Amino acid sequence: MSKIHVTTVVNGDEVEFLADPRETLLDCLRDHLGLTGSKEGCGTGDCGACSVTVDGVLISSCLMLGVEAQGKKIETIEGMANGEELHPLQRKFIEHAALQCGFCTPGILVAAKALLEKNPDPTETEVRYWLAGNLCRCTGYDKIIRAVMDAASEMRGAA
């Protein structure tokens, strides 16, 4: 079983790794690149904890092979803050207590950011449906939805 050399850009940095072709992008991010912010909750694309964007498209990194990352641009939770400055979504999640255990949080933040880039003024229903693929078992979603709506509002005001 030979490994395949992959060159890709993660959070703006060009990186290289050797991937077993059976490894998912999530495996490669976590085990080869040390980016453990993306989580595996299911391995079947049903929980969203591994959400990343690839060339700007929101995906579950457990449903993409590492070898498919060749030449792509990948954004993960580790690239969301700008240095010490948190993204408004990150800040609002803390302020609204929108996390309890925090395990689903990176995936939800990445997914919510993708939503607000596409739709800066979503309704509550739009937020709920967009995030339907991100399971949270602790919060009942209430404070998550409020945090996303509040961040959207702030970002619209700031723009």
Next chain:
Amino acid sequence: MDFHTPSSFEDASKLAAEATGLTRFLAGGTDVLVQMRSGTVLPDNLIDLKHIPGAQDITRTPDGGWRIGIAVSGARLGDHAELVADWPGVVEGMELVGSTQVQGRATLVGNLCNGSPAADSVPGLVAAQASVEITGLTGVRTVPVEDIPAGPGKTTLQPGDVISGILLPPRGENGGDAYQRFTPRTEMDIAVAGCAISLRVDGDTITEARVAVGAVAPTVRLVPDAADALIGSTLDDAAIDALVVAVRAACNPIDDKRGTAEFRTDVAGVLAKRVAQIAYGRAKGEAQ
């Protein structure tokens, strides 16, 4: 496992035919990776079709229909305003497959070739009279979508066959289509029953119709009797009643963890009624 990235469908076909052991094609990968992960399918060869020219394109065909590349994701389908205007039912079926994240990867062809009777995008394609272009060892041929599924997890594709495009006919005037499915949750579920209808009207009268049901038989099923119930009607109560009866008569589902046969049959009829009303409204140019 060997990973291949051919640059033409002919090469992909040849690779698949010559490979030893288990071979799988990778379009979006949202089914194959799950199977690999669970150990139910451990391919020896994985052939990634995404890099073949045209695989990512949505193009208008000369006759006014559409050609959809095999690696076009659900998200890109939904973002294509012209396609959505022509075939909203086809697109809404695809958009029900999985989460937003899954939409970023999942494809029509993958959904079709997975062979699930509950595949959400297939009834819409069947109702729309879509076909697939197949590149095989003996050349290229075109086959109606409903001829591809052969039963749960099975297709009629032969070794060396690769689907190289999906073809939608021209929508034409006064047409409309729609798809709905039933799931216990609002999202993230497999259809317990699904129904797609495509129809055309002349004034208030339905002149053409195709009705397809999903998750109520071993394959997605075209129901001509249900179409007959609609054709010539103005979608009055009698036509709807006849539609519901015909759809339920065509159901032959199983009892499983997702629902009983009785429930699936009941709900298929309910969906047919609701979907017919939406498709009719769209055909008449009313608000969707």
Next chain:
Amino acid sequence: MSELTVHLWAGLRRFTGGHEVVTVEASTIGKMLDALVEAYPGLGPILEAGISVAVDGEIINGGRHRPLSPSNEIYLMQRMKGG
């Protein structure tokens, strides 16, 4: 030493000659449990497996040395656990 009134649960009556409320001489929770087993050996394995004691309404898991007096309301309960 003082006489304590201890409420058992009905399922234990077959070990106590049919009594659901018994009295024992003891000054702490631990001594009370020991006295119960001495008086009714059939209770031994059940108390050994782990129980809780409610004293004046408060359910206590440990607390063998907690003093008891005749004015205390004492109930033996299944061992408390939580999620």
Next chain:
Amino acid sequence: MPKDEIKDFRLVGTRPNRPDGLDKVTGRARYGADITAPGMLWGAVLRSPHAHAKILKIDTSKAEALSGVKAVVTRADFPTGLTGEDWNLQENTMAGEKALYDGHAIAAVAATSSQIAQEAVRLIEVEYEVLPHVTDVDDAIKPDAPVIREGAADATVPEGMPPNVVKYFEFGRGDVDAGFKDADLVMERTYKTEATHQGYIEPHACLGQLGADGKGEMWVCTQGQWYIRQMCSAVLGLNAAQLRVTPSEIGGGFGGKTTIFMEPLSLALSQKAGGRPVKIVMSRSEVLRATGPTASASMDVKIGMTKDGKLTAARAEFRMQGGAFPGAPVDMALYCCLAPYKIDNVEHIGYDVLANRPKCAAYRAPGSPMGAFAVESLIDEMCRKLDLDPMDVRLKNAVREGDQASYGPTFGSIGLAEVLEATAKHPNLSAPLGPNQGRGVASGYWFNHSGETSVSLAISEDGNAQVSVGTPDIGGSRASIALMVAETLGIAYEDVRVNVVETGSLGVNEPTHGSRATFASGKAATVAARAAIKEMCRRAANEWGIDEEAVEWVEGAAQPAGPNAGEFPPMSIKEIAKNMGKTGGPISGHHESVPEGVGASFGCHVVDVEVDPETGHTKILRYLVVQDAGRAIHPSYVEGQYQGGAVQGIGWALNEEYVYGDDGRLQNPIFLDYRMPVASDLPMIDTQIVEVPNPGHPFGVRGVGETGITPPLPAIANAIQGATGVRMSHLPMTPTKVLAALKASQE
């Protein structure tokens, strides 16, 4: 704290950012699977495909021969002679003579990569003799059911009971028959609930290392690092103090991470592989098949009510299966089910029954949701029959301080009446309902729990405080403990750091379970802070040359207690800390105990639903949680507990269930088919915090984590009856079941 001592706090009751927030929104927080170690191997587990089978032979030779495989273990590698719960844990960790459920571990492998470990598992050959199996509780309790384990019954089970009954439980008081005679309406119903899983999003994960000298380390996601230490040591025959267990951040637990599953396997593999660390991360299907879901229940309830709504008698007989081992929470279910009601005549009977399913673990208020489903459903149905308002009936029969609980003891300070009064006044109760819509209410109860607790607090050189606690932070307990310590010391919230520490740093702590972290660790931390204050006052007294009793602590500084004590300016904590090396050394406080003074928590939920009469689909329109917190230290995280509990209950009520096929295999071991609520299924979850302070806690805290999962099950069933006229008595109330019931009612 007595009600008349309620005062305004400086910090308690405010909503500061949680201390671990930054780590958790940036992906830096390290969970169970996020750690690697030099020389690390990957573990994988072979699991039984059979529900019940004799293991005739295990051939691991091909796996061992695979390049990269460093160790293979089977039950033969474990010590023998264990008894009681230790044996149960060992048997559940790895099957011995029989596989007892689909997913039961048979063998485990450690290899240089995850892929090789998985491949090696597939190379292990096992010969089984498949035995008859039983998974349903009503089938398992039949006298002729397949016998899962001879001799598993404990001393509570009288002679002659069916073979799978392992525990029998009976309690009550008064004269039930006489009570039923006094009633105007007596109704009896049977209810069933299916097993559900806690559904934490983080699969179990650990990194274990064990040397030939018996010294070991483990990094693990758990609710209780000492439980992991004790249980792994028992199962493997280790010296507990030689095993150092560090809890990772934990991605949800809800009771499911209070015990061991594959953790001992990583240690056994490590030892066999020459002490190389071994990481094991469960897949989701392993989590669902082989960790600890809750029990399934079959319950008979009979209740008597007068025509003006007074409850005269109740009888509850519950049967529960908690898998192939004893431990179904039938006792807790019976204790809680009638707890909100003052009834003179009650009888409770319970059976714990074995079945071929995984060993159940605790799940948020273990047992209480099932019992509440049965009792609260029947009370609601009786209210409808007698045309009584369900809130009035609940208030009329509500237990209050000084009343005898249904399970025996006398209640201390409780807040049920206050909760019900607040609920009745809430605007959700008067929102208009449309066609096919209905409203349901239900109450719920949980005792709350204390448990072994050890906390240490130290003042740093710059006058800040660090607190070491042993209860992992699942839902914001670092924030609440920091608030209480800062309040006590008179310093800023930001000047307290709360660390969740490993087993080598403190005395034994029970896990974060039983809604105890803010109560027990919070109380112990407050006591520890007071000890530090006493020492700081002593240092100031020495400096001033006055009696230490003449010094008091006010707003973060020592000061003379009155004009007679002397004229000295206040000495701040910073000043005392700066000089502590010169005034006697480190200043700290600690507390070890099983804190007394637990306060129980009642709640009441109100839900509005709309049922699609053509599909049986239930939509939650509105949801309200009202619950007594005693005191909300950080109200946002109290609300979070209420909302999260309610939504887990909604999932249990509507769609979640373990589905076993005729072959005894779990049919739905993925999140696609184990249907937990998603964001688009739900409305906002309204909350109202009622505060009836618990006199047993320095700030009045009751636990809040568990009660909230209890009322949703019956509240939704009650709302569905309101919407459709149909009474659902078997959870989950899936569209399939609701539509079938609607059709049956129309025939």
